[in-house]
Amino acid sequence: MNAGSDPSIGPELDAPGLATPVPGQNEDLHAAPAAEAIPLTLEVIQENDELSGFIAAGDRVMEALGFTEHGFRHANLTGRIAFQVLSRLGFDAHTSNIACVAGYLHDVGNMVSREMHGQTGAILVYQALKPVVPPDDLATIVAAVANHEEAHGHAVSPASAAVILADKSDVHRSRVRKADGLEFDIHDRVNYAAEQSFLRVNSEVRTITLELTIDTEISQVMEYFEIFLGRMVMCRLAAETLGCTFRLTVNGAQLA
Numbered sequence: 001m002n003a004g005s006d007p008s009i010g011p012e013l014d015a016p017g018l019a020t021p022v023p024g025q026n027e028d029l030h031a032a033p034a035a036e037a038i039p040l041t042l043e044v045i046q047e048n049d050e051l052s053g054f055i056a057a058g059d060r061v062m063e064a065l066g067f068t069e070h071g072f073r074h075a076n077l078t079g080r081i082a083f084q085v086l087s088r089l090g091f092d093a094h095t096s097n098i099a100c101v102a103g104y105l106h107d108v109g110n111m112v113s114r115e116m117h118g119q120t121g122a123i124l125v126y127q128a129l130k131p132v133v134p135p136d137d138l139a140t141i142v143a144a145v146a147n148h149e150e151a152h153g154h155a156v157s158p159a160s161a162a163v164i165l166a167d168k169s170d171v172h173r174s175r176v177r178k179a180d181g182l183e184f185d186i187h188d189r190v191n192y193a194a195e196q197s198f199l200r201v202n203s204e205v206r207t208i209t210l211e212l213t214i215d216t217e218i219s220q221v222m223e224y225f226e227i228f229l230g231r232m233v234m235c236r237l238a239a240e241t242l243g244c245t246f247r248l249t250v251n252g253a254q255l256a
Contacts, residue, residue, distance in 0.1 A: 040137060042079055042100050050128050051105060058110030058117075065114060068175040068191055070107050079104030081166035081199060085208070086158055088201045089242055098137055099159035102144035103166050109145075118153060122146035150230040154237070161238035165246075168231045169199040169210050171224075186219075186227055193219035201244075208239045209247040221250050232256065 045051060052072075059071030082103035086096040109121025122145045129138055144160040147153035148167050155161035173192040196213035210232075214221060225232075232248060236256075239246035248256040 040094070040097050040101060040133065042076075042083075042097075042104055045101050045104060048128065051108065051125075054108040054111050054124055054128075055105075058108055061110050061112075062114070063177060066185075067114070068187065069177060070110055074170055074175065075104045075107065077170055078106060078163065078166045081169065082159070082162040085162040085165055085199070085201055085242070088203055089206075089244070090203060091158060095158060096162075098140050099144065099162040102141045102159055103163045105141070106145050106148045106163055106167060116152070118146045118149045150234045153234070155234075155241040158242060161241040164238040165199065165208060165235055168228075168235050169197055171197045171212065171228070186223055189219045190214075190224050190227060206244040207247055208235075208242070208244045209249060210235065211249045212251070214250055216251070221255075224250070 055072060055075050059069065062068070062070040079100045080103075083096045083100035086099050087093070105121065105125050107117065107121065108124050109117035109119070111124075112120045122142045125145050126138065126142050129141065133141070140157055140159050143156050144163045147156050147160050148163050153160075153164070155164055171191055171194045173194055176188050176192045178188055193215045194212055195215055196211075198211040200209040200211055201207075202209070212224070214224065232246075236246040246256070247254060
């Protein structure tokens with residue numbers, strides 16, 4: 001994928017400039033001293049050994065269960081796309097940073113179990129960031145982590161909507177772990193068939209379009225809808241939360 005000057009989002013985008021600090025808590029002479037707030041940036045969160053361990057452990061669980069890659073590649077990509085979605089729609093840097101952090105951390109609950117991993121991950125993130133992130137920002141991050149899966153999630157904020165769109169747009173053959181195509185189940189087959197995925201944000205007409213290039217010799221387009229229809233409905237609702245229309249194109253043809 002090639003970002004270039006086009007208002008689109010893909011894995012090759014450089015890391016966003018995340019430099020907006022989080023406001024510190026108000027001083028209260030009668031309260032216990034609050035922990036010093038850290039700058040809420042992707043780079044700072046990436047340096048958190050505890051959270052990095054959670055992401056790595058979660059991906060090991062997913063590999064053992066036979067799922068596609070859910071490690072640092074997916075975490076970084078989701079965070080950066082979430083940032084770009086909001087920033088290109090005119091949201092301020094701080095809100096975009098919050099979405100970026102939530103996107104990076106959205107799958108840490110996989111280290112416990114795939115089931116309800118959004119809710120489990122929200123608790124893990126809360127405990128890890130509570131000492132250093134102000135309550136309002138922490139609440140937004142936790143809610144975005146908890147609400148990114150279609151079975152139990154909803155676009156409850158701009159940050160949450162951006163995480164949903166970023167997460168669900170990562171359909172690509174690089175996520176498939178199995179080397180032998182004969183072992184592919186439908187999820188592996190659809191991901192392996194996806195040669196290119198591109199999330200295009202048009203701020204002028206307020207559209208968010210997921211553009212896929214699929215090798216139909218490997219997987220038919222109908223297989224994509226068979227397993228991803230719920231995700232696409234969730235993306236549509238997330239786009240609406242951002243005041244946008246969601247569209248899907250496959251091999252150049254608009255399908256939704």
